[in-house]
Amino acid sequence: MKEKTEHERRVCAIELYQQGKGFEGILRQVGRCRSWLAKWLRRFRKQGKAGLKDQSRVPHGIWLHDSS
Helix, strand or coil, X not given: CCCCCHHXXXXXXXXXXXXXXCHHHHHHHHCCCHHHHHHHHHHHHHHHHHHXXXXXXXXXXXXXXXXX
């Protein structure tokens, strides 16, 4: 069977949560830790399904060093 992508694991975890499955059962099924699930639930609640996509980790601004 094909290994799930990270995005597919996130969607699966959220669907299981919405079906009323408990944290421990979800974590066993997707193979992740409690903090991982809490993070994706938080993003899902704020942003919906769009929150389950990868987000850029590039800094939002440029830090300039004053060399004086």
